[in-house]
Amino acid sequence: MLLAFMGAEVIKVESRVDMDHFRRQEAAVVFGSERAAADCFNSLNANKLGTTINLKTIEGIELAKRLVRISDVVVDNFRAGIMDRLGLGYGVIRGIKPDIIMLSASSHGSTGPESGYIAYAVTMGALSGLSQVTGYAEGPPVIMRSSADLRPGTSAAFAILAALNYRQETGEGQFIDFSAREALTCGIGETIMDYTMNGRVHSRSGNRDDIMAPHNCYRCRGDDKWVSIAISRDDEWEALCHALGNPPWAGDERFTDQFSRWQHHEELDELIEAWTINHTHYEVMETLQGAGVAATPSSSNEELFNDPHCRERECFTPVQHPEEGELYVLAPPWKFSATPARVTAPAPLLGEHNGYVLGELLGMPEEEITRLIAEEVLY
Amino acid sequence: MSKEALKGVKVLELCQLVAGPYCTKLLADLGAEVVKIEEPGGGDAARSLPPFLHDIPDAEGSGLFLYLNTNKFGVTLNVATATGKDIFLELVKQADILVEDNPPQWMTERGLDYQSLKEINPRLIMTSITPFGQSGPYRDYKAYPLNVFQFGGEGYLTPGGVENTSRPPLKVGRFLAEYDSGLSAAIAILAALYWRGKSGSGQRIDISKQESLMALNRMDMVRSANEGEVITRAKQGVPYGGVLPCRDGYTVFITWESVQWDRLVAFMGDPEWASYDKFRDYAGRYQHGELLNALLTEWLVNHPKEELYHEGQAAGVPFAMVYTSKDLVDSEHLKARGFFVEIDHPRTGKVKYPSAPYKFSETPWQAKRPAPLLGEHNEEVFVRWLGHPREELAKLGSAGVV
Numbered sequence A: 001m002l003l004a005f006m007g008a009e010v011i012k013v014e015s016r017v018d019m020d021h022f023r024r025q026e027a028a029v030v031f032g033s034e035r036a037a038a039d040c041f042n043s044l045n046a047n048k049l050g051t052t053i054n055l056k057t058i059e060g061i062e063l064a065k066r067l068v069r070i071s072d073v074v075v076d077n078f079r080a081g082i083m084d085r086l087g088l089g090y091g092v093i094r095g096i097k098p099d100i101i102m103l104s105a106s107s108h109g110s111t112g113p114e115s116g117y118i119a120y121a122v123t124m125g126a127l128s129g130l131s132q133v134t135g136y137a138e139g140p141p142v143i144m145r146s147s148a149d150l151r152p153g154t155s156a157a158f159a160i161l162a163a164l165n166y167r168q169e170t171g172e173g174q175f176i177d178f179s180a181r182e183a184l185t186c187g188i189g190e191t192i193m194d195y196t197m198n199g200r201v202h203s204r205s206g207n208r209d210d211i212m213a214p215h216n217c218y219r220c221r222g223d224d225k226w227v228s229i230a231i232s233r234d235d236e237w238e239a240l241c242h243a244l245g246n247p248p249w250a251g252d253e254r255f256t257d258q259f260s261r262w263q264h265h266e267e268l269d270e271l272i273e274a275w276t277i278n279h280t281h282y283e284v285m286e287t288l289q290g291a292g293v294a295a296t297p298s299s300s301n302e303e304l305f306n307d308p309h310c311r312e313r314e315c316f317t318p319v320q321h322p323e324e325g326e327l328y329v330l331a332p333p334w335k336f337s338a339t340p341a342r343v344t345a346p347a348p349l350l351g352e353h354n355g356y357v358l359g360e361l362l363g364m365p366e367e368e369i370t371r372l373i374a375e376e377v378l379y
Numbered sequence B: 001m002s003k004e005a006l007k008g009v010k011v012l013e014l015c016q017l018v019a020g021p022y023c024t025k026l027l028a029d030l031g032a033e034v035v036k037i038e039e040p041g042g043g044d045a046a047r048s049l050p051p052f053l054h055d056i057p058d059a060e061g062s063g064l065f066l067y068l069n070t071n072k073f074g075v076t077l078n079v080a081t082a083t084g085k086d087i088f089l090e091l092v093k094q095a096d097i098l099v100e101d102n103p104p105q106w107m108t109e110r111g112l113d114y115q116s117l118k119e120i121n122p123r124l125i126m127t128s129i130t131p132f133g134q135s136g137p138y139r140d141y142k143a144y145p146l147n148v149f150q151f152g153g154e155g156y157l158t159p160g161g162v163e164n165t166s167r168p169p170l171k172v173g174r175f176l177a178e179y180d181s182g183l184s185a186a187i188a189i190l191a192a193l194y195w196r197g198k199s200g201s202g203q204r205i206d207i208s209k210q211e212s213l214m215a216l217n218r219m220d221m222v223r224s225a226n227e228g229e230v231i232t233r234a235k236q237g238v239p240y241g242g243v244l245p246c247r248d249g250y251t252v253f254i255t256w257e258s259v260q261w262d263r264l265v266a267f268m269g270d271p272e273w274a275s276y277d278k279f280r281d282y283a284g285r286y287q288h289g290e291l292l293n294a295l296l297t298e299w300l301v302n303h304p305k306e307e308l309y310h311e312g313q314a315a316g317v318p319f320a321m322v323y324t325s326k327d328l329v330d331s332e333h334l335k336a337r338g339f340f341v342e343i344d345h346p347r348t349g350k351v352k353y354p355s356a357p358y359k360f361s362e363t364p365w366q367a368k369r370p371a372p373l374l375g376e377h378n379e380e381v382f383v384r385w386l387g388h389p390r391e392e393l394a395k396l397g398s399a400g401v402v
Helices: A025-031 A034-045 A058-069 A082-086 A090-096 A121-128 A147-170 A180-198 A234-243 A258-263 A265-276 A281-290 A301-306 A308-312 A354-361 A366-374 B019-028 B063-068 B082-094 B114-120 B145-151 B176-199 B209-215 B223-227 B258-267 B282-287 B289-300 B305-314 B325-330 B332-337 B378-385 B390-398
Strands: A011-014 A049-052 A073-076 A101-106 A174-179 A215-219 A226-230 A294-297 A316-321 A325-330 A334-336 B010-014 B033-038 B073-076 B097-100 B125-130 B203-208 B242-246 B249-253 B319-321 B340-343 B351-354 B358-360
Touching: A011 A058, A025 A034, A025 B282, A034 A316, A034 A325, A034 B223, A049 A354, A058 A090, A058 A354, A073 A147, A090 A101, A101 A147, A121 A147, A121 A180, A121 B249, A121 B319, A147 A174, A147 A180, A147 B176, A147 B358, A174 A180, A180 B063, A180 B176, A180 B325, A180 B351, A215 A265, A215 B145, A226 A265, A226 A281, A226 B145, A234 A258, A234 A281, A258 A265, A281 A294, A294 B145, A301 A308, A301 B223, A325 B223, A334 B176, A354 A366, B010 B019, B010 B082, B019 B033, B019 B063, B019 B097, B019 B125, B019 B176, B033 B082, B063 B351, B073 B378, B082 B114, B097 B176, B114 B125, B125 B176, B145 B176, B145 B209, B176 B203, B176 B209, B203 B209, B242 B289, B249 B305, B258 B282, B258 B305, B282 B289, B305 B319, B325 B332, B378 B390
Parallel strands: A011 A049, A073 A101, A101 A174, B010 B033, B010 B097, B033 B073, B097 B125, B125 B203
Antiparallel strands: A174 B358, A215 A226, A226 A294, A316 A325, A334 B203, B242 B249, B249 B319, B340 B351
C-alpha cells in the first residue's frame, strides 16, 4: 500500500479459499463490528486493485503467471516454502520475467530452523526482543499489537525501493528474503549492543531513561489523561521550574543537576504530578513548550483526529467506500514537494477489479472471465 | 566484491542522535556513499549516550553511535562558520541526497534552505526530519523520543490491557519512534531517487516523526473518526493468550484461525474444559478470555518455554518466546540466518551487530567499514575528494571550521 500511495499500480491477489484475515468473521469479533473490520482492511489496502484468483487451481496459477509478466514487483507473505509448492517460486517467476523483483516476507524468513513457524504481531513482538524491554519495572513483558506488523511491512517497502533503484541503474531484478521478526529487532539495536559489547541483558524499567529525568508520563485532569515530560539539561530543568511558578522544591539539592534528578526520579515524579493533575494535558504542553520544555500529551486517536496540527498537516483523507460510505484513511507520512503521495481510493471489494485487471491489463475476453468465475478459478 | 543496491548514490548527513543517522545508515548499509558531518569538538550527541564499551564513557565507544553509523564516512565541519558553509556547499553540489534534522528554521536562517540549495544542485533530494514537520502550529515544539512516542498515537495504547489504565502509558524500547522516523525518511528518499531517475529532478521531502509513528498505527488512528471508537489501553489486550506464565518464565501465543485453536487443544492433550460451549468458537473465547487464561495457565506452568515454543510450533500453534538480547544472539535460527554480523572497530575490536531483515540475492547487506571515528575521513573527503590543499586542513582545524 505504501507503494500504492506513491503511485504504483498495486494488484492485490486474494481468494475466498484463503481469505485475508481482516475479511473473515473473526475480524468482526476482534474489531467489534463488520464496519470496523472493513475500516481496518481499508486502512491497509487503500489505493489497490483487487482480484480473486484461486491459487489452488492450475488455471489460477497460470493466471498469476500472466500477471507476473506485466509486473515489476511480486510480493507475498505466505509461510516459507508455499510459493515454491504452488509453482510460483523465484526461479519460475524469473523465468517469466527476468528482471522481476520478488520479495517474500514471512515472520521468520525463508531459511533457518524456524522458517515455516507461524507468527503474528503479538508473537513477533516477543520474538524480536521488544516485549522483554517494554513494561513496568516490576511487571510482565508487554505484547506488541498492530504496529508490530506494520513496522516490518514498512521495512519491506524500503527493501523493494532499494531493489527498484538498483534495477533502474542496471536492469537487474532479484529475490529478497524478508523476515518480519528481524525487522523489529533492528529497532532495539542499541539494546543488543549492550549485550554484544558488555554481556548486559536489559529488562523492563517503565518510562525510565538512562540519563534523563524527569522522564515519564504524568497524570492530568480528566479520565486517563496523561502528559509526557522529558528533561535532559539543566537549562530545561530551570525552565520547567519557572513555568511551574518556582515551587519550593525547585531549589532542592536532590534535584540540582541531571544526575541527582535521575537518582531521585521517583520523588521528582510525585512532585511534578501534583502540578499536572490540576491541568489538562494540552494545557501542560502549551505551558511547557512555551518555556522550551519537551512536553506532549499521550494522545488518543480521537485527540489526534481533532488536533489542530494534524488538521493543518492534512493527516486524514476521506475516501468513499462503496459499502461503508465515507471512511477516513491516514494520509502517508511523507511530504514530497514535487510528487505528493496520496490516498486516492478505498480498498477494493473482494474481486472488484477482476474485470479491469484481466480484461484491460491482460486483454482477456469477457466470455473467458465469465467462465473462470463459473469454474471458481476467479474465486 | 558484492554488488551494491545503492552504489554510487552520494548522501550527505547533517544529523545527530537516532532518526537521521538511522535513515542514512539504511542507505549506507546497501552501498550508498554517506558522508556524515559532525561538529568539531564533541561530534554527534549520540557519542555521549550509553551503552558504552565496558561502561566507560568514550566518544568512540558508544554502542548506540556505532550501531547507527556503520558504513559511513565521517567528517567534522562547522557549517555555521562562513568557510564551513562554503565547504558544505561544495559537498552539496556533488551530493544526490541531503538529510538534515535541524530545527525547522535553522537551515533557512543560514541560507541553506531547499530553494537556495536547489540553485546549486537542481538534482538534490533534500530531506528534513523533525518532530512535527516543517509546518503547523507545533512546528517548533521540542520532543524527545518519549514525547514523540506519546504524541504519535502508540504511547496511549501501551501497555495493552484493562489492568493498565490506572497507570501511566509507557514507551517501547528506548528510541523506537526514532527508528520509525528514520525508516520513513529512507523510504521517501528512495522513492524520490527513483522518480529522479525518470525525470531528472530532485525535490524536497518533509518528514514528521509524529506522522511516521501515527502511520504505524494507521488502523487505530481513524477508528474514532469512522466508528466513534476511541481506542484505549483497555482495548489493546488480547482476549486470551498473549504473555502467560510457564514453568521457567513466560510463554507467548495467540490463536487466530479456528484450526489453530483446535491444534492448541490437541497439543494440551484435549483437556475436558476445552469442549465447553463457551469456548467453542472465537466469539465465545473472546468473551470468556479471563477464565480461559486461568485454565490455560494451569497447564502452561508445567511446561518450559523452549518446549512450548518449538513443540507448539511443530503442532501448528503460534507459540513464541519472550527473547532477551542474549537469547537473540544465541538463537540457532538467527545464527543460521546470519542476522548478527561481526564488525571490527579500532576502539571496540570485533563486536556483533544486528544487520538487516532483508536478504537480497544480488545486492546483499554488507558491513564494509565500521562507524567513523570523529573526523576520521576529513583528509579523504576535504583533500582527496574536494581538492583542498592538505596544509589548509590544519588551519581550518585551528579555526574551528573542521
